[in-house]
Every structure is written in structure tokens, then in C-alpha cells.
Amino acid sequence: MSSQQRDKLIAKLPEITESDISTMPNERPPKTRFVGKLGDGEHVVFEPLAWKRAETPRLLSIYTEISRDVNIQRLFGIFHDSLSKTSYAVMEDLDEASFVLLKDALSNNLISQASYLQRLRLCYEIALAVAYLHSVHIVVKVLSEESIFIKQVKGELIPALSDLEYARLVGPPKRSSC
């Protein structure tokens, strides 16, 4: 992929600047994950992006294909940090957003205390998110109790699929615009 193509791809994602961030550590070692807060109070995780052999990080390729609001961990944009000389994917912090891992939800009775209807609804939401990803040629690949987070909102169980950095883009190759 040429640097021009790469820039075009990255341009699809919003850029987060320091003025958009209200809280982050003063010391930020290169290529190290850290947490922070955006100006609107959203808790976020800064995941370092690895650029190998001029290839776009898979996470970004995957997220540029997603154009609908589905139940997956949100990506707010890219932050190019001049201090650590590292680019980060600014992701929703699921831990801070009261999400729990499905594995923990199963062991701490969050799931068993829900009614059968609520559980069925949760399954539907997960299946729908997977179906949407398939429709845009993304194979989730990692789909287990450790890649799905659950949150209880007004009595309903809301899922969030994470670990999309391991997903794969499949399907017919896209036609070049030129």
C-alpha cells in the first residue's frame, strides 16, 4: 500500500487532537497503552498502532469498513502523539463504561438473573452485530466469552464486541477508484 493510499484510508477516520483530550498521563512511553478521558467526559483507551512494512494496522482497516452504529467497541479516531512519537487508536474504555466481560457476567450471575427473554434479546443483539460484520466482509474470528462485554441498561443486557483487531477482511477485492 502506498503512503497516498494509506493517507486516504486514514482520512476516513477522525483525528483526535490534544485539545479533544481532557485527561491523559503526562508521561507516555512510546508504544504503550494508556487510558484517558475525552473532552465530553468519554473514558477512552489509547491503543498503540503498529505500522509494519507500510501496511495499515488491521484495526483501522476493519473499522473503516464499519459505517453503521452496531454493538461493537467504538473507535473515536486516531491520535498522533508528538511526545511519544506514537499513533494511537482511541477506543471506548469498556471497563469504565460499566461493561463486564461475558465470562464474568456468567460467573457473577448477571446472566442467570436475567429473564429468558432478556437473554434471548442479548443473543439476538450479538448475532445481529456479527451478521452486520459479515455483510461488510469482516470475519470476526475471535468470538468467545472473553471477547464480548455486557452492560445492563434499564434492565436490558447490551453487548459490545471487542477484539476486532484480530478480525479479517474477506470477500471480493475492492476495485480501485483510479
Place this chain on the structure above:
Amino acid sequence: MSDTDKYTHDPRYDPPEYHTQPKGKSTIHTFYSDTWRSGFLLKLLIVVSLTVLVWQILSSTPLPSDFNSASMKRMAGVDLKTSSQVNRLLDAILFSPKPSKRVTAMEFAQRILDEYNDLCGREEQQDIASTIQRCREMVNSRRHRHSKEPAEQFSGSDIGTLFELDDSWDDPGSGLRLAPEAMFLIGAGILWDLIPLDMVDVPSSAVSKTTSSPKGTHPSLGKHSDRLVYKWKTAVYYLTQAREMNYYDASYELVRVHYLLMDWYNSHGGEEVGNELKSEKLSVQEAPMKSKLEVIP
């Protein structure tokens, strides 16, 4: 971040045939470079993983460390409380020898949604039936013993259910034809003090005549006589609608409330309105009566 070395493969979510593939020849990672194979994998891996997840959530069971989809059949004793439709779906995906015959994630989602909607419909109808039965029994009880204050009233949720049903008569395609009975139960509930008056809202034109509450004040909060008239007229409003929908059992309460109103108007010199009500009463009396009118205490 994009380094897949960190990825730990969880074999518990693999389809059964994955374990029988020749070792070392085709690994999970090499499948993705081939569109056909990846399409195959899409069904093979994801839908099966999804099915195991669904099974886990519906049964609220953490997966044992030695679990795999082939061993799931041995765990079939876990009561999923699912309909045969969902059981068949899970079976078809997990135990189908032909991956290509398995459903896609979208079909899978649709089948779960169908099951969800069917269950909602069933639960709602059961709730409605039990609400109507409960309210009906209380109205019958009040018909026989109305001289004392009622021992209990309709619950808030029962009242809410009845008001939700008041337009179910015309719902296209709906199996519910309960509006007449709901209207009757609301009207009778008001008359027999089973529904608190402040929980009812009717068009002011239907009850404004002869109620002299100050503007902006709910008539149920006014003078005792005003409250009574408001209550009776509100009951008339609902009972008349039930009667107009050919719910003949409403005639008993309708006649009774008209007598009460006539008495009140006559004692307060409202002859004109009383005559109007009298003509209404006569038309109602033509309807077949199910029980004998009690003497007003």
C-alpha cells in the same frame, strides 16, 4: 495492537469437524487468503462460535475447560427452556455434518428474533388473560357486595393493561379483540370504586356537564357531590363504549349508573338533563340483561 501473535485461539468454540482436519496442513490463519475458503470458514467458525455463545447465554453456563462443540450433545441435559424451534436451530448448526448447510449469521439472528417475538406475544396474551380474569372476578364480587367499601382495588399494572387494550379492537391483524371487555372493566371498575378516579382521564366534554369544579381542578378533588357525578359520568363514558361494541354485560352497570345519575339530577332540580338520561336508559334497557338489578342502598 495488530500483532496477531497475542491472539489466543479458544478451541472450545471450534466446530466438530475442525478437530478432524489434517493436522499441519491447513491452519486457521491460512484460510483467510482464499475467498471461497474464507467464505466457508465464515460459516464454519463464526456461526458455530456464535451458537456456542448463544447456548452459553441461554443456559447461563460457563464453559468447562474441556468443552468442545462435539461434546455439547452430552451436556444436552441442561434445561435451556427454549422452544423446539431454537433447539432445532442450535442442533442444526452444531451437529450438521455439512457446514455449507448451516445458516448464516443473519438467518441465525432472524430466527432468534422470531423466537423472541413469539415469546413476547405469548407472555403478553397470558398477562392480558390473567388481568382480565382478575378484574372480572372483582367486578362480579362487587355486584353482589357493593354496600361496603371494596376490600381491594385493581392494581396499577392491571389498570395500565386495561387502558392499553382500549384500542385493541381495531388493530390490523391482531388476535386481540379485547377493547369491549377492557372498556367494560374500566367503566365498572370506576363505578364500583375499584379504580381510583385520579387514574382516569376522559375527554372533558364527556363529563363536564353539571360538574362545577373550579377551572384547572380535577373534578375528583372537588366537592363530594361533584366527585360522585364525575365518577358516574366517567363510568357512563366507558360503559357506553363497551355497550356500543355489543358488550351486553355492560348493560347492568350502565343502567345502574343511569339510575344513580337520574336520582341525583332529580334531587337537584335538573329535570332537563334527567329526561335526557332517562331516554338513554330506555335504549339501554332493551339490551338483554344477565343479572337482576340490585336495589340501590
